[in-house]
Every structure is written in structure tokens, then in C-alpha cells.
Amino acid sequence: MPLPNRDGLTTSGAAPRRKRRPSSPFRLTAELTTPQFVGIAVLVFAGLLAAWWAVTASGLVAPLFLPGPGQVFGRLVTLALNGQLWEDAGISIYRIMVGFLIATGLAVPIGVLIGSYRVWEAAIEPVVDFIRYMPVVAFVPLTILWVGTEDPQKFLIIWIGTFFQQVLLIMDNVKRVPWDFIDLGRTLEMPERKILTRIVVPSALPGIWDSLRISLGWAWTWLVLAELVAATSGLGYRIVTAQRFFQTDTIIGYILVLGCFGLISDQAMKAVSRRLFRYAEARR
């Protein structure tokens, strides 16, 4: 039997032979290699694609309602080649970047503040919580009245949809900083402000980053909503126009493109997190 050494680590003195456990992938905590993981994910995507193809090729549904994959991808290729797709995507990405950055830039300091000080929590948290439950959709007409139908209205809708949620998520992250960490700062006679910047913020940062990643996903939804209702450009606008001309292939193509953008931005945020917070990687 391996004995724990002085540091509590187990060492194998006489190198006992590793017993092979029956390794079913359906056991709790069972690990997969990266190729296995990717393989399964790709397989599921391929399955869905095949099902889509089968349903349309068999003539079960009219192409007007659900065009086949070939037609949709063909349409996307055409739009990509004539530049339409890139123009629409560029505008939408610009809007989401600005809206999301404004929301994040405000939410991080405010979330940290109300997570750290009860006074600010009492002043701000109930209001934020109240507004958070108001339906974003209902703000669309109001924002059009306030700022018109240009880009600022898109920023505003994205901001309304993400900011309030972000504040609460970030507050939660900050509240989970162990009290002992703060006490440590106190026993070192660090001034409050330094405890906040040197201990609380770095300690909450991995969690904050994760909250931002999740809220970025929501931002895509609000952007498209805003573009669907009132816009003269962007991915959402193109979807509405396509509907007017019964171009179902464009609609579905753009929905798929939006899904891809969401997936890419999510994976990018995750990759950055893995680099930035390598120290926090759980040892399992």
C-alpha cells in the first residue's frame, strides 16, 4: 500500500502495478482525450445535418419552409462572395462590441463596489434586481422614441439586456472571495483600497471573466432583437428583409452564422481564460 509522505502526497515505493479499472465512458468523472471529445461533438453535428438533409430531400416539408442544407450553404456562399454577408456581419459585430464594452466597463466597477461594501449594496442592488426583471423587449419601443433607430439604440438595448445581469453576477463573484483573504490584508495593515485592488479583485477575476463570457452570449440575442425591430443594416435586418421576400434559405443561413459567431466568441473567451488563469486550473 502506498503511504502518504511528509507532505501528504502518496508515493509508490515498490511501484505497485496499476490496476486497470473497467473504463466505461459513462462512469462519473470518466475522462476523454481531446480527439475523443472533438470526435463526439463533430459526430453529433454531422448527425443533425444528416437529419436535416433527410427531411428536406425526402420532400417531407416544402423548401419554402425548410430549404435543404445544400441550398442554404449555396446561398451563404453567394452572399459571402458578393460581400453582403461580411458587410452585415461587420456592422453587427461592431454594435455588439461597443454595446458589450460599455456594459462591461460599467458593470465591473459597480459589481465590485456592491460586492464589497454593504452600503453600496443596499443602495444599488435592489434597484438593479428590480430592473433586471423588466422585459428587455418592452424597452425596444421606448429606446426608439428616446434615441432613434441608429446605432446608439442598438447599444442601449444591448446595455439594458446585459448590464443589470452582469452587475449581479459580478457582485456574487466578489462576495465569494474568502473573508480570510481580506483578514490577511488587514493583518498586513494594507489600506482598504489596496485590499480591494490587490486581493479582492484578483481573487474574483476568474469568476468575473466567466460571468462576462456568459453575458456575451446574451448580448448576441439582444443585438439581433434590436436589429429585427428597427434597423437598416446588420444580420438581424437582413433576416427581416429576407422574410419579406420569402428567402427562407437566407434566414436559416444567417441564423446558423449567428450560432457560429456565438460559439466562436465563447470559445475565444474560454481560451483567454485558460491562459490568464492557468494557476486556477483545478487539480482533479
Added chain:
Amino acid sequence: MNVEQPKLQISGLSKEFRRRGQAVLALDGVDLAIAENEFVSLVGTSGCGKSTLLMIVAGLQDFDTGEVLVDGQPVEGPGRDRGVVFQSYTLLPWLTAQQNVEFALRAAGSKGAELRERAREHLALVGLDRFADAFPNQLSGGMKQRVALARALSYRPKMLLMDEPFGALDALTRHHMQELLTRIWERHRLTVLFITHDVEEAVYLSDRVAIMSNAPGRIKETIPIPLARPRRYDITTSAEFLELHRRVLKSIREESIRAAEMDEALAEG
């Protein structure tokens, strides 16, 4: 300055918590004095108020009545003259072992090459200089607590306050840590208030063991430990050690029996 003046003087200390509108008297009339460079352990049943007492001495919690003096000066909040080692490791996970020690030294006003050297020195003191660049999640529990000890020692506090620092460690690692702490203490001398559940640990490490009574918490008795120093682990099997161990244990047992009877009486009444 009076030579007889204790390093730490606690007198008539009491502390009340409010829980759901009800007052819980955690400490009531605690008297304890610790001399300069004395190692005192505090033992007692769970919930008797040991951590509360330590947090008050650290200045991290306030109290209702009584006095806490360090070098004759009343304690007003936490300070670098009292280093604290918490039961949870409290290493900052985004900093390496070296950087964790440097973090404390920097707060204490140390800079540049001196900062790095002193951090390295203290890691060597706890035998972890080879792990200077490891992040906390790459260290075992015992190693983490050694870094925490190095960090608390690095800025030279006059007093070390330790709340069950080895409580989360397995028995073997614990013994190793106890030996390490004794060795460091015997070489560098420092006033220590050490909380533990483990009677053997208390007797092995201390000059004196203070036994706390439960509900309300106060110091019931203090038992001097006149074992010779330097202490090696062999003494834990000596007759003298076993006798002291028995005495401390008996005192705690009386206390826990009394507490159990009180609980019963409370349940019946």
C-alpha cells in the same frame, strides 16, 4: 519598561454574539497572560470560543468588555506586530509561493533585492526553496501551510497567532509540521498563541497549555509544560510527557462532561 510585563495581557475579556436576536455569550471573563517568547497553546472543546479569542487578539474582531494589551498597549485593530496563520491556507492562488511571501513583505515596506532575498530565505526556513515558483494549487496541504508560516514569519511580527494551523493535515504531515515549528521556534524565539484540538500537539509544542471552559468560554486552568528543550519527537513517549498529556486531557474531559450535562439540563428544563 517593566521587565515583568507580559507580551500579551488579556483581562476580564468578554464577547457576546447576537444570533437571531438571541444573545450568545461566547467569552466571559477571560484572563490570560503570555510572557515574551513564550509558546502557549489554547485547548478546549469545540465551540468554546478559542477562535473568537484569537481573532480578538489579532484585532480582527471587537469585544465587549475587558482589556487586551500587547506590550502594555491596548489592541486597536489588526497589525503587523501580530502575524496570523489561519486554518484555511489563505495563500493567494494567483501568486507563486515566492510571490505570496513577497506580497506580505511588500505590504510591510520591503523593496527590491532585499524583498526577494528575504522571501527566499523564509521559504528555505520552512524547507520549500525548491518550490518557490510553484503555484498554491501545485502544492500539497502541508506545503501550503508551510508557505503560510513562512509568510507570517517573514515580516518579523512580535507575536504569532495560529488557529489550528495543522487541523486539516493528515497525521504524518502534522508530525512533520510540529517538528518544523518547534525547530523554528527554538531557534528564533517568538511569542506564540497556538490553538489546537490535539492534546499531544499542545503538550509537545508548548511552554504552557491553557484549557478553556465552555459556555461561556473562559480560561479554566493553565498547565506548565516543563519538558526540556530542544524537544525531539521521542519525548512524546517519555513518562513525563505522558503524565502531562494525561493531565491536560483529564481537564478537558471534565469540561466536556460538564458541558454535556449542561446541555442535558437545558434540554430537560
